[in-house]
Amino acid sequence: MAGMNKLQTLLGDPSTLLRVKSGKPFFMAHMIAGYRSDSESEQVAQALVKGGADIIELQIPFSDPMADGPTIAVASEDALKAGATVAKSLELLKKVAAFGKPVAVMSYTNPVFRYGIPKFVKTIADAGASALIVPDCPFDTEEGQALIAACKENNICFIPVVSPGVPEERLKQLASAGGGSSSGGKDLLGFVYCTSRQGITGATSKFAKDLADFATLAKRVFNLPLAVGFGVKSKEDVQSLAKIADIVIAGSVFVDAIKASGIGTVEKTIREIIQTE
Amino acid sequence: MSEKHTYGGAYVPEMLWETLQKLDAEFENAKKDTAFKSEFENLLKNYSGRPTPLIFAARATEELGGAKIYLKNEGANHTGAHKITHCLGQALIAKRLGKKMLIADTGAGQHGVATATVAAKLGFSCKIFMGRIDMERQRPNVFLMERLGATVVPVEYGTKTLKDAVNEALKFWMENLDEAYFVIGSVVGPKPYPSMNRYFQSVISREIRAQLQEREGKPPDVVVACVGGGSNAMGSFDDFIHEKSVQLIGVEAGGRGKKLGEHASRVLSGAEGIFQGYKSLFLQTEDGQIAPTHSISAGLDYPGIGPELANLHAEGRVELTYATDDEAVAAVDFFAKLEGVISALESAHALAHVQKIAPKMPKDSIIVATLSGRGDKDLFNFARAFKDESFREFLKDEYGRYE
Numbered sequence: 001m002a003g004m005n006k007l008q009t010l011l012g013d014p015s016t017l018l019r020v021k022s023g024k025p026f027f028m029a030h031m032i033a034g035y036r037s038d039s040e041s042e043q044v045a046q047a048l049v050k051g052g053a054d055i056i057e058l059q060i061p062f063s064d065p066m067a068d069g070p071t072i073a074v075a076s077e078d079a080l081k082a083g084a085t086v087a088k089s090l091e092l093l094k095k096v097a098a099f100g101k102p103v104a105v106m107s108y109t110n111p112v113f114r115y116g117i118p119k120f121v122k123t124i125a126d127a128g129a130s131a132l133i134v135p136d137c138p139f140d141t142e143e144g145q146a147l148i149a150a151c152k153e154n155n156i157c158f159i160p161v162v163s164p165g166v167p168e169e170r171l172k173q174l175a176s177a178g179g180g181s182s183s184g185g186k187d188l189l190g191f192v193y194c195t196s197r198q199g200i201t202g203a204t205s206k207f208a209k210d211l212a213d214f215a216t217l218a219k220r221v222f223n224l225p226l227a228v229g230f231g232v233k234s235k236e237d238v239q240s241l242a243k244i245a246d247i248v249i250a251g252s253v254f255v256d257a258i259k260a261s262g263i264g265t266v267e268k269t270i271r272e273i274i275q276t277e
Numbered sequence: 278m279s280e281k282h283t284y285g286g287a288y289v290p291e292m293l294w295e296t297l298q299k300l301d302a303e304f305e306n307a308k309k310d311t312a313f314k315s316e317f318e319n320l321l322k323n324y325s326g327r328p329t330p331l332i333f334a335a336r337a338t339e340e341l342g343g344a345k346i347y348l349k350n351e352g353a354n355h356t357g358a359h360k361i362t363h364c365l366g367q368a369l370i371a372k373r374l375g376k377k378m379l380i381a382d383t384g385a386g387q388h389g390v391a392t393a394t395v396a397a398k399l400g401f402s403c404k405i406f407m408g409r410i411d412m413e414r415q416r417p418n419v420f421l422m423e424r425l426g427a428t429v430v431p432v433e434y435g436t437k438t439l440k441d442a443v444n445e446a447l448k449f450w451m452e453n454l455d456e457a458y459f460v461i462g463s464v465v466g467p468k469p470y471p472s473m474n475r476y477f478q479s480v481i482s483r484e485i486r487a488q489l490q491e492r493e494g495k496p497p498d499v500v501v502a503c504v505g506g507g508s509n510a511m512g513s514f515d516d517f518i519h520e521k522s523v524q525l526i527g528v529e530a531g532g533r534g535k536k537l538g539e540h541a542s543r544v545l546s547g548a549e550g551i552f553q554g555y556k557s558l559f560l561q562t563e564d565g566q567i568a569p570t571h572s573i574s575a576g577l578d579y580p581g582i583g584p585e586l587a588n589l590h591a592e593g594r595v596e597l598t599y600a601t602d603d604e605a606v607a608a609v610d611f612f613a614k615l616e617g618v619i620s621a622l623e624s625a626h627a628l629a630h631v632q633k634i635a636p637k638m639p640k641d642s643i644i645v646a647t648l649s650g651r652g653d654k655d656l657f658n659f660a661r662a663f664k665d666e667s668f669r670e671f672l673k674d675e676y677g678r679y680e
């Protein structure tokens with residue numbers, strides 16, 4: 001049996017699910033590989049880790065990111081123009097993983113499919129990743145099944161992405177994707193990524209009205225830590241989500257910061273957002 | 278059925294799962310509902326103007342010296358192309374689902390104009406997403422959509438063309454699932470869109486069969502149609518798919534060269550991929566990035582091909598080929614002079630292929646080519662392609678008349 005990966009170790013701590021009660025969720029910081037260049041993105045990762053990120057979400061840029069708003073879509077495009085490739089992103093992943101925090105790799109189905117699903121998953125595992133997020137690949141497709149099998153084999157968590165409005169029936173199907181939370185499912189899925197509303201990433205903090213109820217439902221169905229992201233851009237956003245989330249995710253806000261004043265501001269930005277005093 | 282080539286599916290974020298389930302169920306119900314069918318047929322007949330004529334191209338047939346050539350004139354439809362058919366069908370489904378707004382992507386603006394037209398006719402609000410570059414190239418259609426009451430939203434990122442307009446429409450949809458219905462403009466997208474749009478467009482092939490039966494007493498030997506996403510092709514082929522004696526040929530955009538980025542032909546250099554909700558053949562890089570495309574006809578300038586068509590191609594039932602930009606322009610001219618038909622540049626790709634195959638076929642054989650649209654919309658493109666000096670002068674003068 002494979003040992004626990006870094007993410008499982010982090011979340012496996014018995015105090016994890018108590019984080020919500022104490023109002024101090026983990027923080028997953030999102031970044032784009034190769035934005036604005038390979039070397040800059042390595043520094044961004046370092047700044048995010050120094051600034052207090054518990055988990056790094058590393059997005060491998062894709063030409064047509066359907067779940068991303070203009071901020072991340074344009075940044076992905078810029079990264080590709082600057083020469084980002086899947087191979088280079090995977091090199092960067094090694095360096096980012098070496099900073100010590102668990103890394104979740106995020107991309108879209110096509111680049112992963114083209115690379116070859118088993119090979120892709122093995123490569124990210126070898127590079128030190130703990131989890132994989134592919135928002136446009138439902139688990140009940142042929143490729144979703146292949147991803148699940150490869151993730152199980154390589155001890156990578158395959159993170160389901162859900163949104164307020166997804167019916168309970170579907171949540172149950174997703175929860176049982178890894179063979180049920182009582183068996184391998186819990187280890188396979190790691191945590192549930194819940195978008196704060198229906199729609200796309202981006203720096204507008206309009207959370208769904210029914211987010212809290214949906215979060216409760218999702219936690220009950222999955223019995224897993226719950227991460228909430230999309231539109232998180234301020235300390236206030238983090239604090240309001242702290243009431244329902246075990247993990248809070250932000251991404252576009254760092255792209256905006258880099259755009260406005262360069263990578264030097266990333267560490268300050270994350271510190272400002274996650275301070276809970 | 279081969280395991281390897283089952284294109285299609287629904288590769289979308291979970292937030293779309295329920296919406297697609299409901300759409301699928303509603304479409305299945307609608308197919309069994311005679312009231313739905315008669316409302317659809319009534320709109321096709323009394324609004325769009327069906328059945329469209331099947332033209333015997335007598336002079337072109339004589340000139341080419343081989344097979345008898347018939348043109349199925351979808352350009353006779355209201356708004357000038359076959360697109361209105363699946364817009365009407367989908368709008369009726371949207372009504373049944375209680376939606377208030379139709380949204381759509383558009384490249385050349387044809388699908389946008391058809392959607393805006395149907396929205397106006399059936400009382401929906403309407404938002405059309407269009408790449409900034411396409412808006413600049415296709416100003417007349419933007420103008421028409423706005424006159425029809427639609428809001429045209431420019432897409433400012435990516436290649437700023439059709440595929441980005443599709444992305445943006447998808448994103449808006451995900452943010453407005455309760456209110457909005459996404460009218461997809463071809464036999465592409467997640468399940469059930471490809472089969473639904475084929476179902477609506479299949480009227481083309483049934484009319485071809487009936488009209489030809491009356492005129493020739495037999496089915497065609499070959500049916501040829503241009504292929505962007507594949508809606509006019511699937512519509513033209515549908516009723517003949519199980520009739521193996523009928524050869525089915527789809528013609529893609531060969532553009533101006535064979536290198537990636539110079540054309541929009543998946544048969545030239547498409548590879549299996551998963552994009553915009555479906556699995557099919559796509560023009561893409563080694564790295565799985567969607568590649569830029571080129572075609573003189575905006576309607577064929579798209580990286581993907583409908584999954585059902587890709588399956589039929591993989592099974593060997595449908596032949597896919599391509600015609601170049603220059604061949605398409607020459608075909609417009611050929612059929613304009615001989616038949617008094619000015620074809621859309623998209624459809625001209627099918628006509629160019631007819632010019633290639635007709636001379637080699639026996640005189641008692643029959644080709645039906647689908648003329649998916651009429652050429653009015655391409656006025657500016659034609660004038661430029663023919664380097665028409667007087668048109669340039671006209672544009673200058675027209676500018677002056679605005680002052």
Ligand SMILES: Cc1ncc(COP(=O)(O)O)c(C=O)c1O
Pocket residue numbers: 358359360385387388462463464503504505506507508509510575576577621623624649650651
């Ligand atoms: C006249 C015409 N023909 C063909 C097409 C290509 O679409 P499809 O392959 O779905 O028929 C278009 C698309 O805009 C069009 O306007």
